[in-house]
Amino acid sequence: DGGITQSPKYLFRKEGQNVTLSCEQNLNHDAMYWYRQDPGQGLRLIYYSQIVNDFQKGDIAEGYSVSREKKESFPLTVTSAQKNPTAFYLCASSIEGGPSETQYFGPGTRLLVL
Amino acid sequence: GEDVEQSLFLSVREGDSSVINCTYTDSSSTYLYWYKQEPGAGLQLLTYIFSNMDMKQDQRLTVLLNKKDKHLSLRIADTQTGDSAIYFCAETYSGTYKYIFGTGTRLKVLA
Numbered sequence: 488d489g490g491i492t493q494s495p496k497y498l499f500r501k502e503g504q505n506v507t508l509s510c511e512q513n514l515n516h517d518a519m520y521w522y523r524q525d526p527g528q529g530l531r532l533i534y535y536s537q538i539v540n541d542f543q544k545g546d547i548a549e550g551y552s553v554s555r556e557k558k559e560s561f562p563l564t565v566t567s568a569q570k571n572p573t574a575f576y577l578c579a580s581s582i583e584g585g586p587s588e589t590q591y592f593g594p595g596t597r598l599l600v601l
Numbered sequence: 602g603e604d605v606e607q608s609l610f611l612s613v614r615e616g617d618s619s620v621i622n623c624t625y626t627d628s629s630s631t632y633l634y635w636y637k638q639e640p641g642a643g644l645q646l647l648t649y650i651f652s653n654m655d656m657k658q659d660q661r662l663t664v665l666l667n668k669k670d671k672h673l674s675l676r677i678a679d680t681q682t683g684d685s686a687i688y689f690c691a692e693t694y695s696g697t698y699k700y701i702f703g704t705g706t707r708l709k710v711l712a
Binding site: 518 | 649
């Protein structure tokens with residue numbers, strides 16, 4: 488089955504710790520995205536990548552980092568510089584990252600701070 | 602400017618129709634989307650409408666677009682308890698990858 492997988496489903500972070508969220512897709516999509524969702528708010532774009540080895544900051548990139556070494560994988564690292572990391576994180580992909588393309592979402596990872 | 606607004610809550614009885622509303626501010630929007638999010642899950646694409654259309658129907662779903670008022674609505678006919686979820690509208694516009702999401706409307710269907 489084609490789709491997007493995210494792991495883990497729940498993740499706990501201690502103060503001062505970096506954590507990495509996984510996102511994998513087997514849809515052969517070029518473009519991948521990371522969003523953050525907070526209660527009562529829409530999704531906000533953290534980073535996106537339209538092609539391997541290239542990525543761009545979204546609206547709220549501070550305190551986060553990404554890599555895109557493989558087409559199917561786009562991991563997100565939440566660094567200790569992100570002071571309010573508790574949120575639901577959603578990964579998405581689209582065919583080419585062009586204008587108005589439909590984005591397909593993974594099931595999400597909930598990050599909680601201990 | 603980039604701003605998409607939705608009311609936060611809607612409650613309907615099973616079998617009734619639900620209408621979820623969305624207003625947006627960017628008149629150059631090209632596609633407008635409706636996504637459904639069930640508890641603890643990702644977003645599932647329900648339907649979308651191109652900005653040169655006024656209406657789109659897909660089984661129980663009807664999307665209406667009023668470009669003059671920048672108003673988008675999603676009507677769910679014969680609402681079922683399985684329709685209980687958060688519904689997001691989103692817009693994109695020409696020349697950008699970017700989605701602008703609304704705040705989401707939590708639909709509760711009462712048995």
